[in-house]
Structures are given as C-alpha cells and as structure tokens.
Amino acid sequence: MNAMTQLPPEWHNWIQENLARGCAPQSLIDDMVRNHFDPVFARAAVNGVMSGPFTTPAQTQTKPVSHTAGYVYEKPRLHAGNLIRTFDRDVRIVTRVNRPMIAVLDGVLSDEECDEMIRRSADKMRRSTTVDPITGKHEVIADRSSEGTFFALNADPFITRLDRRISEVMNWPVDHGEGLQILHYGVGGEYKPHFDYFPPEDPGSQVQMTIGGQRVSTMVMYLNEVEEGGTTIFPEIGLEVVPKKGSAVYFEYTNSHNQLDKLTLHGGSPVTRGEKWIVTKWMRQRRYGEAVA
C-alpha cells in the first residue's frame, strides 16, 4: 500500500485536538504512521500544527521568523466607530492601536456566557479521549494534561450564536473561522510570544494553509478575572492587555497582498495568582475546510 502524503481535514483536526490536550507529538506521529502516513510527512504535519498556536503553553517555542518587509496597513476589517452592533449584543471598542491593528473590546460575551463556556470546556476536557478518525476507536492517552479543547463551528445553538456574534464583531464571514479554541492556564501557565499566522518558511505552514489559506485575524476573549498576571502581551510594541471577564483583544495581521505583520507578535504572560480561561477565534482568508490545490 502507498503511504499517504496528503493530510485529510479530519486528520488535521485530530492533530490539533490532541496537541491541545497535551499528547506527546511523537505518539501522534507514531499513530499516523500506523495509519499508513509517510513518516516524513507525518512528522512535518505534526510539526506544522505545533508551530501554529494550537499547542499547549508548555509546548510552545519561539523561533526566528523572516517576514515581508514594509507591511502595508490597509483599511482595518474591524468597524470604525466606538460601538459595534451585532445581531444580539452591542460591543464597545475601548482602545485602538493602529500599527499594528489591535483593539480592546468590552462586553463581547455576557458573564453567563463566560461561565457556560468554562463549564462546557471543563466537562469536555474531563471526557476527552483520543479518537482514531479511521477506526473510530477511542483511546485514553496516559500522558495527556488537559489544557485545551475546541468547539466545531456551529456545534450547537449556544456555540452557533457565539460564532455568529464573533464573526460580526470581526467583520469576517462565519465560515472563514476555525472552531472556538479554549485554553486554561493555572499558576505558572503562559503562552510564549508567537505569531498566529503560519510563518511561510515553516515546512508545516503549507500543510496548515491547504485548508482555508492563511489566518488573517484573531480575537482572544477572556472568560474570567485573573487575580494576578496572565496579561496578553505584544512585546514589539510594549502593550499589555489585562484580562477582564467578557472582554477581548482583537488583532489583524494579513493584508490583501498576503503580507504578514510581524508587529503582532504576542503571548500570554505567566499567571501568578488564580487561573485564566480564554476562548480564541482565528479567521482564515477563505472558507475553513476549503482545500486549495
């Protein structure tokens, strides 16, 4: 039998989900090889997902990245004005940075929605097992530390409502969005500075971008108050956003010429007291799930 050298979308999700749960990368590569993937390809695919922001904080590494010089700032996708009216909620813009394009938004989620999101995620992490997408067999991986989970687009009416509101706030089509990704940090938990876009020189980036193209924008929503630490940091410009339940930080980094804005380097600083729950939305250039040749 020929080894597989194309990454089907279900395997892309499978790698993403299991890395987010803290599975050892080598165990995922071994599983893929057992399922007839070419070993070199399997390693590139897992590395590619790892170099994206799907990894748990402990696995994240910064690496030198080269970028297009002279990023051209176009008209922001985010609405002008101080208030964004979505179909079911008004969201207030409290701070804007123009270069890079960053905004802090108030009231993206209600307190009840934040609580519900945490409840559902904690439940999901408890129940999580690894599912082999070919055999459908569920397996519990012993070395997993449940750090994150995600909700497929339009998973149920609650998620659908949030996906719709978030797409209106980000002013980008709902079907260009990846599923909502939840991350939980305890004391000491951090997310080292990284880019949310796929650096073109990383071998795994090509694999990532076969589905929906490059990422264009991010919104990180805070689900709880963090006692101390846990700010979202933008080291290139010295900005720190303090988590506030229901608020969010939004930023854009890919323009219509496919240039990438390296000033959007960002991370989550260590939580020094309490805990931190966030939900992140990443938007793609095209419909997510739409493969390109």
Ligand SMILES: O=C(O)CCC(=O)C(=O)O
């Ligand atoms: O934890 C944070 O504040 C940043 C999270 C982040 O960078 C991401 O989810 O891509």
Ligand SMILES: [Fe+2]
């Ligand atoms: Fe990020």
